[in-house]
Amino acid sequence: MIIQAAIDFDFNIKTLDPDSDAPCKYLSHEFVNGSLNDYDTVMAFGQDCDILTIEIEAVSIEALEALQKQGKAVFPQPSVLRIIQDKRVQKQFYKDNNLPTADFILTENRADxxxxxAFLPAVHKLGKGGYDGKGVQVLRTEADLGKAFDQPGVLEKMIDFEKELAVIVARNENGETSTFPLVEMVFHPEANLVEYLFSPANVATGIEKKAQDIAIQTANALGIIGLLAVEMFLTRDGEILINEVAPRPHNSGHQTIRANDVSQFEQHLRAILNLPLGSTRAHSKAAMVNLLGEEGHNGEAVYEGMDDVLAIEGIHPFLYGKRFTKPFRKMGHITIVDQDFEKLKEKVIFVKEKLKVVAKN
Incomplete structure (x- = not known):
């Protein structure tokens, strides 16, 4: 989706991906198959690039640092990635910069x-390597301690939250910042990733401004160039606490392709090229439903119910070009727009019930 936005600007795009049949292969001007974590591969890839950016944090930071020293523009900066790539460092960063977050304890192993x-109930997260709900364990009682990770991690106090929210903020080299409307996320109970969201979030007056201010403060504290997704908890007493951040276009902003003047993907490009940031004005209320592979289905993907959902006004599918499905794999998303919030919710339920990603018989 970054590439699709870049095409409108006539940028020449080169991509690196570990999957030899990655969807980006068929949109890029040049495609390289290789490991994102291999120093030599990333170094060789970046030699003829003017600007390098990422869409996943699991990448060789050492190579990006070396490319930056060669004079390459690398955004987000490797220094920012070092903070965010390790959840232990990330949490300490919030504390050191007076950014609101849950109480936490850094742990070294399971025994620690x-x-x-006495800190339970809490959430135990791997310091490094977690992604899309992987590397997260809920420890409610002493009986759960056997599930704790036997690697360096962070134990976060469990928050009694009312809603999970997110703000996407963009920041360019001039220090200009811009935020998208606050969104409300609903997570899949098993896969621990976003199942669907609503934009704007249905919250009390003043909460959106407070959340957007925290997102901007976080982006400025990091000094990030590019996009930053800030995931937050809204507590039952009206507090906003930062959960995690992602230095890239994020699941919580996919709906912006249809719902806002500029999409998060175009905004990311504007930010890393130090162009004026675009208007984030919303055209309507919006929702986004993730299309996840159905349980028990492994194989070539088939989208059942697509005709039914396409017959409804305001429903826009975005399929990711992944040929094979497996349980809970992100295969695409559906953006839904409507001026009426109740109708929007009805359409979300309809899409969730009708559209299924299954394996070809």
Whole structure:
């Protein structure tokens, strides 16, 4: 989707991906198959690039730092990625910069974690390597401590939250910032990733401004160039706490392609090229439903119910070009727009019930 936005600007795009049949292969001007974590591969890839950017944090930071020293523009900056790539460092960054977040304890291994029973209930997260709900364990009681990770991690106090929210903020080299409307996310109970969201979030007056201000403060504290997705908890007493951040276009902003003047993908490009940031004005209320592979289905993907959902006004599918499905794999998303919030919710339920990603018989 970054590439699709770049095409409108007539940029020449070169991509690196570990999948030899990655969807980006068929949109890029040049495609390189290789590991994102291999120093030599990333170094060789970047030699003829003017600007390098990422869409996943799991990449060789050492190579990006070396390319930056060669004079290449690397956004987000490797220094920012170092903070965000390790959740332990990320949480300490919030504390050191007076950014609101849940109480936490840094843990070294399972035995160390077992010594903090008084801190439960809590969420245990791997310091490095977690992604889309992987590397996260909920520890409610002492009986759950056997599930704790036997690697460096962070134990976060469990928050009694009312809603999970997110703000996407863009920042360019001039220090100009711009935020998209606050969104409300609903997570899949098993896959622990966003199942659907609503934009704007249905919150009390003043909460959106407070959340957007925190997002801007976080982006400025990091000094990030590019896009930053800030995931937050809204507590039952009206507090906003930062959960995690992602230094890239994010699931919580996919609906902006149809719902806003500029999409998050175009805004990211504007930011890393130090262009004026675009208007984030929303044309209507919007929702986004993730299309996840159905349980029990592995194989070539088939989208059942597509005719039914396309017959409804305001429904826009975005399929990711992944040939094979498996349980809970992100295969695409559906953006839904409507001026009426109740109708929007009805359409979300309809899409969730009708559209299924299954394996070809």
């Amino acid at each position: 974690t077992a010594g903090h029973t």
